[in-house]
Amino acid sequence: MIYGDKNLGVIVQNITGRQGTFHTELMNAYAREVGGRGVVAGVAPGKAGREVHGVPVYNTVKEALAEHDATASVVFVPAGAAGDAVMEAAHAGIELAVVITEHIPVHDAMSAIAYAKLHDCTVIGPNCPGLLSPGECKLGIMPAHLARRGNVGVVSRSGTLTYEVFDELTRAGIGQSTIVGIGGDPVIGQTFVDVLARFDEDPHTKAVIVIGEVGGNLEEEGVRSTDLPVVTYIAGVSAPPEKRMGHAGAIIEGGEGDARSKVRRLRALEIPVASRPSEIPGLIREVL
Amino acid sequence: MKLLEYEAKRVFAEYGIPVPKGVVIRAPEEVAAHLPDLGGGVVLKAQVDVGGRGKAGGVLMADRATAAETARELFSREIKGVPVGEILAEERLAIEHEYYVSIAVDRSSRQPVVLFADAGGVEIEKMAQEDESAVRRVVVSPLLRDIPPFLMRELLGGAPKELAPVINCLYHVFQGKDAMLAEINPLVTTPRGVYAADAKLIVDDNALARQGIAVNRDLSEREREAEKHGFSYVELDGSIGVIGNGAGLTMSTLDLIEFYNGRAANFLDVGGGADQERVMHAVRLVASMPGVNVIVVNLLGGITRCDEVAKGIIAAGVTPTVIVRMAGTNEEEGRRLLAGCGYRMLESMDAAVKAAMEVSL
Numbered sequence: 001m002i003y004g005d006k007n008l009g010v011i012v013q014n015i016t017g018r019q020g021t022f023h024t025e026l027m028n029a030y031a032r033e034v035g036g037r038g039v040v041a042g043v044a045p046g047k048a049g050r051e052v053h054g055v056p057v058y059n060t061v062k063e064a065l066a067e068h069d070a071t072a073s074v075v076f077v078p079a080g081a082a083g084d085a086v087m088e089a090a091h092a093g094i095e096l097a098v099v100i101t102e103h104i105p106v107h108d109a110m111s112a113i114a115y116a117k118l119h120d121c122t123v124i125g126p127n128c129p130g131l132l133s134p135g136e137c138k139l140g141i142m143p144a145h146l147a148r149r150g151n152v153g154v155v156s157r158s159g160t161l162t163y164e165v166f167d168e169l170t171r172a173g174i175g176q177s178t179i180v181g182i183g184g185d186p187v188i189g190q191t192f193v194d195v196l197a198r199f200d201e202d203p204h205t206k207a208v209i210v211i212g213e214v215g216g217n218l219e220e221e222g223v224r225s226t227d228l229p230v231v232t233y234i235a236g237v238s239a240p241p242e243k244r245m246g247h248a249g250a251i252i253e254g255g256e257g258d259a260r261s262k263v264r265r266l267r268a269l270e271i272p273v274a275s276r277p278s279e280i281p282g283l284i285r286e287v288l
Numbered sequence: 289m290k291l292l293e294y295e296a297k298r299v300f301a302e303y304g305i306p307v308p309k310g311v312v313i314r315a316p317e318e319v320a321a322h323l324p325d326l327g328g329g330v331v332l333k334a335q336v337d338v339g340g341r342g343k344a345g346g347v348l349m350a351d352r353a354t355a356a357e358t359a360r361e362l363f364s365r366e367i368k369g370v371p372v373g374e375i376l377a378e379e380r381l382a383i384e385h386e387y388y389v390s391i392a393v394d395r396s397s398r399q400p401v402v403l404f405a406d407a408g409g410v411e412i413e414k415m416a417q418e419d420e421s422a423v424r425r426v427v428v429s430p431l432l433r434d435i436p437p438f439l440m441r442e443l444l445g446g447a448p449k450e451l452a453p454v455i456n457c458l459y460h461v462f463q464g465k466d467a468m469l470a471e472i473n474p475l476v477t478t479p480r481g482v483y484a485a486d487a488k489l490i491v492d493d494n495a496l497a498r499q500g501i502a503v504n505r506d507l508s509e510r511e512r513e514a515e516k517h518g519f520s521y522v523e524l525d526g527s528i529g530v531i532g533n534g535a536g537l538t539m540s541t542l543d544l545i546e547f548y549n550g551r552a553a554n555f556l557d558v559g560g561g562a563d564q565e566r567v568m569h570a571v572r573l574v575a576s577m578p579g580v581n582v583i584v585v586n587l588l589g590g591i592t593r594c595d596e597v598a599k600g601i602i603a604a605g606v607t608p609t610v611i612v613r614m615a616g617t618n619e620e621e622g623r624r625l626l627a628g629c630g631y632r633m634l635e636s637m638d639a640a641v642k643a644a645m646e647v648s649l
Contacts, residue, residue, distance in 0.1 A: 019561055102560055114430050158537065158540075187395065218395060239542070
């Protein structure tokens with residue numbers, strides 16, 4: 001529970017969109033299951049007065065917050081307007097914005113994250129699956145039924161690979177404290193370092209899994225910064241250089257970010273690195 | 289997307305950065321007509337999208353008498369395997385000193401970072417490795433319109449002040465053109481002032497539409513088809529087709545195939561929230577590559593729904609064996625649909641990859 005618990009009130013920006021509508025329902029089903037508050041209001045400019053699965057819709061974040069007690073927002077706003085949506089949320093007093101939207105131009109992400117910081121708003125993402133504290137709260141799109149409450153933290157740049165890993169953990173009988181997808185874009189609000197700092201202070205987290213991929217050196221910065229036992233997995237060791245394997249984060253930059261050398265550097269720090277996701281439960285048992 | 293040098297220089301000039309006089313030629317004969325404008329010495333630069341172009345023989349010096357012959361020579365070359373179709377012919381500058389400047393997106397600080405070195409024209413990574421102090425760096429808040437003077441002073445150190453306005457213009461290019469990287473190497477001083485002797489500009493792929501830039505690359509028919517549907521698609525040389533959702537999981541599936549000593553034929557990431565139709569196109573596309581005799585679909589539904597994926601796989605109706613591993617949102621429904629049509633489903637990605645290996649052999 002490093003970003004929120006059952007009591008967290010959540011709004012959804014672009015709640016009337018296809019994904020916003022669908023995932024509001026899933027987030028609230030989860031909230032009902034665990035006895036949490038879930039999504040209390042939605043925002044969609046020009047659509048005030050409607051309801052989405054029983055959740056009232058407002059034109060602006062400010063109007064939603066005037067009527068409801070919420071401190072977090074999940075952003076499903078399309079790429080071209082998502083940066084603006086984050087700034088609107090921060091300006092209105094939202095403390096935590098989880099940005100699911102992919103393909104946001106990187107300059108918009110930089111500006112929105114810098115602006116949010118001025119307003120003490122923490123941004124997770126963009127291009128991320130959000131966060132899940134099993135048994136407490138779900139913000140975003142993670143398949144919560146694959147997760148189970150426990151004491152292993154998971155932080156990852158890759159959405160679906162995160163699901164793979166917590167599914168493996170659950171099936172091996174290892175529960176999770178909080179799972180955070182930080183997103184695979186070159187610029188993201190919360191990096192490994194930021195999330196690991198929160199895990200360090202979380203009494204529920206005894207060990208952490210760091211899931212990285214080709215590109216940059218943020219995994220290394222992250223594992224160096226934490227006092228908790230860490231297990232890592234890096235995707236993309238078979239990625240041919242100069243090829244773009246998916247989103248912007250997954251491109252090899254001048255040798256620095258290639259997965260093999262990243263794995264080598266992590267092993268040099270005596271960090272266990274799984275060579276495939278199914279090895280992770282075994283490695284985490286060794287460090288717990 | 290990386291722009292060619294002459295395209296980048298055109299943008300730089302629009303933003304007020306002085307660039308050498310130059311023309312793009314597409315045949316050796318064309319150089320003669322432009323010689324009067326270019327002066328005595330000419331630099332001929334192959335317009336190919338490869339790194340280390342100069343070292344690979346892509347930049348040649350000439351004078352008026354030899355320009356046409358040198359251009360012919362350059363057109364006949366391949367630079368790191370890429371044929372030369374266009375040459376930028378430029379006036380030769382009287383260079384006094386070369387500097388290096390670049391602006392990039394800094395992942396750690398989440399801000400633009402400006403790098404400057406008192407020596408230009410060289411490989412910056414090498415220079416930084418040999419002497420860390422040779423490259424100065426400052427980060428600039430993305431909320432600022434200009435590089436503030438105090439940061440500019442820190443950046444320039446003892447370098448001439450007249451470089452400052454050019455560097456600030458480069459910052460405007462970086463912001464205005466949604467650049468991932470804007471670089472001048474070398475940035476040169478001459479008796480006539482400061483010039484960008486070279487230009488590099490990489491525009492964020494996610495901003496190409498609003499920048500009005502059309503992607504124009506040499507693509508295979510399948511790659512073009514993938515682009516049309518917005519798939520991330522890469523061709524490799526094995527026999528196992530790979531479809532996943534999300535770059536990380538799809539890459540991880542490739543890694544697992546390599547771990548078991550198999551060879552993937554291609555890689556297709558359907559992206560988030562793919563519906564039935566997208567999945568159908570994805571399966572058909574991967575199946576259409578010659579040599580693909582089995583396809584692994586590794587799908588974890590978050591925003592993507594397994595039932596939609598199942599319907600897409602069934603609708604594709606392809607010949608190669610399709611082995612499916614799916615979990616997550618609406619998984620029971622997805623599995624029920626596939627089981628009803630006789631598809632092979634496995635519980636884990638390890639098991640799915642192993643099963644695909646058996647079929648591919």
